[in-house]
Amino acid sequence: MSTSPENRDRAFLAWLKDRYPITQFAEWAEHKTVPVGRNAFWYYFGGITLFLFLIQVGTGIMLMFYYKGSADTAFESVRFISAKVPFGWLVRSVHAWSANLMILSVFIHMFSVFFMRAYRKPRELTWLSGIVLLALLLGFGFSGYLLPWNELAFFATKVGTDIIGVIPVIGEPIMYVLRGGEEVTGSTLPRFFALHVALFPALLTIFIAAHLFFIQLQGIHEPEVWQEQPEKRKTMPFFPHFFAREMLLWLITLNILAVLAVFFPAELGVKADPFSPAPAGIKPEWYFLATFEFLKYMPAHVGPIEGEQFGLLLISIGFLVWVLVPWIDRGRHPTITKIVMAAGVLILVFLSIMTYLGWAA
Amino acid sequence: MKFERRTIVNWFVGGSAAAWLGSVIHPIVRFLMPPPEQEAAVSSVKAATLTELQPNSGKIFKFGAKPALLVRRPDGTFSAFMAKCTHLDCIVQYRADKERIWCACHNGFYDLNGTNVAGPPPRPLDALEVHMQGDDVYVTRKS
Numbered sequence: 001m002s003t004s005p006e007n008r009d010r011a012f013l014a015w016l017k018d019r020y021p022i023t024q025f026a027e028w029a030e031h032k033t034v035p036v037g038r039n040a041f042w043y044y045f046g047g048i049t050l051f052l053f054l055i056q057v058g059t060g061i062m063l064m065f066y067y068k069g070s071a072d073t074a075f076e077s078v079r080f081i082s083a084k085v086p087f088g089w090l091v092r093s094v095h096a097w098s099a100n101l102m103i104l105s106v107f108i109h110m111f112s113v114f115f116m117r118a119y120r121k122p123r124e125l126t127w128l129s130g131i132v133l134l135a136l137l138l139g140f141g142f143s144g145y146l147l148p149w150n151e152l153a154f155f156a157t158k159v160g161t162d163i164i165g166v167i168p169v170i171g172e173p174i175m176y177v178l179r180g181g182e183e184v185t186g187s188t189l190p191r192f193f194a195l196h197v198a199l200f201p202a203l204l205t206i207f208i209a210a211h212l213f214f215i216q217l218q219g220i221h222e223p224e225v226w227q228e229q230p231e232k233r234k235t236m237p238f239f240p241h242f243f244a245r246e247m248l249l250w251l252i253t254l255n256i257l258a259v260l261a262v263f264f265p266a267e268l269g270v271k272a273d274p275f276s277p278a279p280a281g282i283k284p285e286w287y288f289l290a291t292f293e294f295l296k297y298m299p300a301h302v303g304p305i306e307g308e309q310f311g312l313l314l315i316s317i318g319f320l321v322w323v324l325v326p327w328i329d330r331g332r333h334p335t336i337t338k339i340v341m342a343a344g345v346l347i348l349v350f351l352s353i354m355t356y357l358g359w360a361a
Numbered sequence: 362m363k364f365e366r367r368t369i370v371n372w373f374v375g376g377s378a379a380a381w382l383g384s385v386i387h388p389i390v391r392f393l394m395p396p397p398e399q400e401a402a403v404s405s406v407k408a409a410t411l412t413e414l415q416p417n418s419g420k421i422f423k424f425g426a427k428p429a430l431l432v433r434r435p436d437g438t439f440s441a442f443m444a445k446c447t448h449l450d451c452i453v454q455y456r457a458d459k460e461r462i463w464c465a466c467h468n469g470f471y472d473l474n475g476t477n478v479a480g481p482p483p484r485p486l487d488a489l490e491v492h493m494q495g496d497d498v499y500v501t502r503k504s
Contacts, residue, residue, distance in 0.1 A: 155451055159466055162450040177393045183427070187395060275421055275428045277444070277454030278465040295449075296467050298481055306483040308448065 032238035035222045042112035043220060043242075044249050045105050050208070051250045052102035055257070056140075059095040060197065067147070069193040071186030074149035075271040082268060093261035099144065101257060103137055103287045110134060114344050117329070117337070118221035124326040126214040129207050131323050136204045141285055143196040149189060154272035156284045157192075158184045163295075166309050185274065224331075289358035290351045291315060296358075318347070398426075404501060408441060411496040419455025419462070424500065428452050429489060431498065434473050435460060439493075441500045442475045442486035453486065462486065 016022050034043060066085055068077040081088035110130060113119060119127040146157045161184060165175035180187030226233045236242055270279075284292050294315070298307035305313075321328070329340040403425035414420055414433040421428050421444055428444040432455050442462070444452045451466035461478070462471040469480035476485045492499045 155466060158451060159449040173394070176395070180395045181398060274452075275423055276452065277421060277430075278446075278451040280465045282451075282465050292467075296481065300477060300481060300483045307481055308483070 029239045030237070033235035034220055034238055034242040035226075036234045036236050037223055039112070039116055039223065042108070042116070044246055045109035045112060046215075047246045048249060048253055049102055049105045049109055051253060052098050052105060052257075053204070053208070055098045055254075056095065056102065057201070059091050059098065062091050063095060064197060069147065069190055071149060071189055071272075074147060074189060075268075078148040079268055082266075089265050090261060093265040094257060096266035097257055097260045097264075099141055100286070101253070101260075103141060106134055106137055107287075111344070111348060113221075114325070115341065116221060117224065117331070117341075119326040120329070120331050121326070122218055123214070123221060126211060126218070127326050128323070129211040129214065132207050133204065133211060136200055136207065138287065140196060140200050140204075141287060143192040143200065145285060146189065146192045147196065148268060149272050150269040151272050151276070151279055152269055152282060154184060154274070155278045155282050156288075157188065159292075160284070160288070161188075163308070163312065166306075166312055183274070283358065283361075286355060286359065290354035293354045293358035293361070322347070405492075406500050407497050408491075408500045409498045411493075411498065414439075414498075417457050417460065419457075421452065421454070422500075424489065429500065430455065430462065430486075431491070431500065432462065432473060439491040439498055440473060440475070441489040441491050442471075443489065445487075446482060447477065447484040447486065448480075448482040 013022070034040070063081065066077055066081045066088070068074060078092070081092055083089075085091075113127070113130070142157075142160055146153045161175050161178050164178065165171045167174070176182070178188070178191060179185070180191050222233070283289065295308055295311045298311040300307050302310040325340060329337050331337065406422065406424050406429075408422045408424075408429070408431045409420055414431065416433050416437045417435040419430055419432045421430055423429070424443065429441060430444040430453060431439060431441045433439055442453075444454075446453050446464040446466065446469060448464065448467055448469050451464050453462050453464045453469075453471065455461075456463040456470075459470070460473065462473070462475070463469070464471075464480070464482065467481050469482040470478050471482065471486055472478050474485070475488050477483065488503055490501045490503055492501065
């Protein structure tokens with residue numbers, strides 16, 4: 001009998017088929033389809049987010065080989081990574097850029113789902129698990145930002161954790177636990193490190209699995225117009241058509257990432273000093289700029305409560321409404337749908353303007 | 362009132378489950394809450410010398426484990442405050458060009474008495490007392 005590679009592959013396949021339901025899997029893969037149409041482009045952003053997350057896991061593990069998470073050593077170890085470790089600057093820059101692109105792509109994904117009204121029945125839980133994933137990604141960004149222990153990160157963490165402390169009743173204990181004491185100190189760093197490399201990745205993996213499982217069970221949302229005009233329905237097979245396109249986009253994303261990381265490497269700045277004043281022009285990462293800018297416009301007091309509490313109350317109410325959108329717009333009343341869609345446009349415009357103002361300030 | 366056997370069993374099992382959960386969660390929560398640090402009570406700190414600070418300038422100094430701000434006003438007198446902004450915890454600084462105390466994080470201003478006068482800070486800065494001993498500037502907690 002010939003031992004050509006082809007025969008060996010077949011033998012291995014036969015060995016697998018003998019033990020696992022490979023045929024069923026192949027049949028399932030063959031029948032999986034994706035809608036084709038005007039909005040099809042937006043379907044790729046969930047996958048791009050997943051790709052960027054995989055890059056984060058890879059580069060994150062690599063950075064952990066050199067990173068030393070204490071107030072005395074963190075800044076120096078990141079400087080060592082950037083300056084001495086071969087390609088250390090590249091790995092760190094890819095990690096930083098990939099984080100930013102991931103949050104950008106998850107925002108694009110979320111708003112595209114919103115404007116396609118894909119959150120509606122039966123996909124409420126997909127929407128909710130997506131919101132949890134967004135919150136986790138923002139948590140990743142916030143906790144990772146502190147790890148180089150530089151001046152900007154130090155003050156961003158002070159402000160960010162203080163905002164949490166403003167929440168009535170539970171805010172102060174949470175702030176205390178996050179900071180590892182009353183203030184942001186060297187005790188805060190190992191806590192953020194533990195969140196960043198252990199708790200958040202574990203939770204994110206669970207919620208990504210749930211998110212994908214829901215999508216797998218229900219299939220990708222199809223345009224509403226197809227329900228009334230089934231003759232317009234057009235799909236493409238997931239394997240290999242959609243899959244190949246997604247892989248091509250992953251490759252393009254990787255190229256964009258490489259260009260950004262090489263030409264705009266992540267900066268390190270000045271080491272944090274708990275006894276120096278906040279530097280002029282201090283700003284958080286771009287995805288927190290809108291909140292930052294919005295809180296700036298709050299007066300010292302609004303009625304009986306402090307301005308920042310009032311601002312946070314408004315943001316919380318807005319967020320809660322956003323979370324509950326599948327139950328607000330169920331597609332039964334066209335007027336409600338119109339209002340919800342208009343509100344979505346307003347939110348997008350508001351976030352863009354606030355982010356721009358924060359960036360330009 | 363008559364209890365069904367099932368109700369009693371449900372209460373017993375539910376109670377046990379709650380007690381078990383409590384005995385697991387309690388130590389976790391207590392573990393995450395750091396024990397309060399024993400901070401030496403600071404009563405008096407030498408913040409600067411007279412020649413160190415020109416009129417219309419400021420300096421951050423350590424008041425125990427916390428940052429504080431010593432300001433030499435344009436008229437040459439001193440005042441001191443805890444340097445923690447009452448808005449969102451950033452560390453404030455003296456702005457000679459405005460003759461005010463400034464927080465860079467959200468553009469908050471305090472006057473030279475520590476009163477919040479512009480921007481988002483909701484309260485005045487915590488004031489400290491300044492005493493002169495020869496050429497040395499000492500700062501103490503407000504009595």
